[in-house]
Structures are given as C-alpha cells and as structure tokens.
Amino acid sequence: MLTDITGQVAIVTGASRGVGRAVALRLSELGARVALFGRNQAGLERTAELCAEHTPPAGIWTPELGNREELETAIHEVNERWERIDILVNNAGVFYPDRVDSADPFDIDRMLDVNLRALIHATRCCLPYLKESCMARGRAVLVNIASNAGRFGIPGEAAYCASKHGVMGFSEGLFREERELGLKVCAICPGWIATEMVEESGIDMDRALRPAEVAEMTALVARWPDNSCPTEIRLYPQRDPA
Template sequence: MTATNNKRRAALVTGAGRGIGRAIAIMLAEEGYDVALTARGADELSQTAHECEAHGVRALALPADITDPAQLGRVVETCVREFRGLNVLVSNAGSFHWGAADTADPDDWDHLVDLNLKASMRVTRLALPHLLAAEDGAAVLFIASMAGRVAFGMNAAYVASKHGVVGFAGSVFKDVRERGVKVCAICPGLVETSITHDIGADHAKMIQPEDIAEAARYVLRSPSRVCPTEILLQPQRAPWAK
C-alpha cells in the first residue's frame, strides 16, 4: 500500500499534533500519503503539517474536538473532498487519567470513553464508506494500548475504553476483511509522550513514538493477502523497575 506519485493516496490521522499521532503522520508522509491531520491545538497541528509537507505531500491541518460529532463529521468531509477519497484512517487521539474506581470522577470516565472509544468508533463509521471505495486496498489503524489487553489498577475507565477499542477493531475486521480493508489494533506499553511525562516511570526505557510509527508502516506494507490484526509492543526493559 505504498503511495506513488502517479497515484495519490490519502490518510487521516486523529491526534496528530504531537506524540504517536505526529510520528505516524510523518511516517505516512514519508510513504507518500497526503495527510489530513486533526487535534484541538491548531499550532501543534500546523507544525506537524509543515513536517509532513517537507516530504513533498499535501498536508491539511483541520483543528477539531473529535468528541463533538459535528466537528468530527466536518473533518472527514473536508479530508475526503480535498483528497478525493481516503486510503488510511489512523484512529489515535486519546487521553488518560489516574483514579481508583471507588473515588474517580464519573465525568472523567465519560470524557475518556467519549474520546478513546466513541470518537474512535464514530470516525471509523464515517471513514469506512470511503475506505471501502478506495482502489488498491485500504487500512484502519487503531492506536489502542496494552491496557486494551490486560487490566491495570487506578485506570479503570482507560482500561475499559481501550478494551473496547480492541474489541471494536476485531469486529470491524470481520465486517470488511473480504473487501480488502486491513484493520489493526496496535497495543503499546509505555511510550514517551506528554501522556507519560509525569507518571514517574523511567523515560529512557520507554518506547519512542517513532517505534509505533514503524509498526504502523509494517501493517501498511504487508502484502494484500495478510493482515496483522493486533500488534503488542512492550518496552524491552520495564520502565517501572528500579
């Protein structure tokens, strides 16, 4: 699924302002994809867009809060109109809160589920008709988490939202596999981004955002006969160990 100059391909990345989404956007630009980028912060998005354009592709910065279905709808519509289609969706935007299940603020739970799970489901629903119409294959990459495969304490809503993403991804694959769309849930352990900045773990041992981008590249470069449906990425050395 590598893009070439004579046949343009397009990708939409949520949460592309920084961290994992930014690294994946740059990887996609390296692969020749035109990229539509969304997040709330316009300045970070413009910066990512400039970094993508340096690889000779078009980059659209589309600031939006993707928990608002109307804003999300406009992002997908603009992307598809400007690029005349869509080949790759990267559902990456997400957030994280600490909190014990007995004391957590239910509003924080709502926000995590709205962003990490429901916005991911909505953007997939909006993008799928365009992905299914794409010639030469298409892909949906979910940036889930190791917390989508195992439970951690003090993280109940995050764990629930990411288990939801992994389950959703598996079900979407069953719905679209025969029509040539790859679907993969990428499940990283700790990655050095703003989410993990203050959690007290060893940054030197964390995965880097570019490592996640390489996993995404692997999925896109896989032959059309194969789909890596889940990729688990652990830090080699445990960042919590002293």
C-alpha cells in the first residue's frame, strides 16, 4: 500500500547530525537519492558514508540557510545533477531558549531566519521541481520538522515557539494551495528528541525520542498513499523526559 520511493530525489536540510542525519539515512535505505544540506562538512561526509551503504552516493551541499542566494543555488544544483526533486525535508533548526526579556536579539533573529524564513524560501525554490514531480508521477512530498512548540506556547521559549507556529501556518496554507496537484505537505511536531540541540536542557535523554523515530515518521509520510495526506503529526516520547 505504501509508495516505493526508490530512485526518488530527496533534499534533507540539517543533515550533518541529529534528526536530519537519521532522516537521510532512512530515505536512503528506502532507495532514495539524498541531497544532504548543512554546513559542517565532516558531519555531512559521515552522513554520506552511512547513506552509501544503501544507495548511490548521496550529494553534499553546504549552503548557509540564512543566505537566500546560497540556498537557492544549492537547490538548483540538486535539480541539475539529478534532474528531479521529489521530496523536501525542511529539518534544519536552531533552538536558543530564553525569556524574551533577557534574550539576545541575535538569537531571536537566527531562530526566525533558520527555522522559518529559510524553510519558506527552500520550499518556494523547490516548488517548481516538486510540481514537475507531481505532474510526472502524481505526487511529491514536503515534510517540515516543526515541534510541539508549534502547537502551544512554552515559557522560556517564546521566540522559538513563534518560529515553529509560523511553520504550522505555512504548512497548512501551502497544502491548501497545492493539494489538487498531489503535493503532500506534512508538519511533524515532535516533543523532546535526544540530539545535541537539547543536550544542555537537563532533560532525561534516555526518555527522549530517538532521531530514528522521527525519521521513521518522515519516511512514512514520504511513502504515504496518493489518496490522502497526513498534514500534521504529533510525536511524543512515551514517558516525559522533562
């Protein structure tokens, strides 16, 4: 019943570690050719090595997501190399928890830039290619890794919440714009995940979600049947890590 994604081309942002690495690996296990986006070359190469156990070599691109020109150039290069883009996973993100009255304005800007603005521009730039995939094969898939912070307000994380609420609004609006073509748009809202992003948060990492669990959910959306679209998924650790 699930769609075979062998040979499809997927861009994964933030693929140098954490959730992005796990997503890239899972999609590559399923036969997709994966374009790894990030800045940390060593981390990206490690992800590529892991992917190479399954599919032809993954490609590495190193755009700074805060730089729209670099981001767009990288996306066009992926299409030039593989002549299609079927799946975009907007995963990259930054998390600088702080109260608004003490937050560094630079950190607020970075969260809005990377978590929301870059996600919108990556999507806008990929959209013509995703639509070509819809036209050719009846489907294409966009997965946005949001957060439970995209669904309610959390004290000490207000600006991060704002960035992730933006992702939720964008995802639903875009789905409604493009659903007739066959574009799936899904926002995944995980709770705590055991990655470097939150290692100083004082949570019980053993209780947190594993990156592979978020990756499995992403892969499920990527393979979901044509006739329906999971537009929002909440994924919580079974036991509260906080």
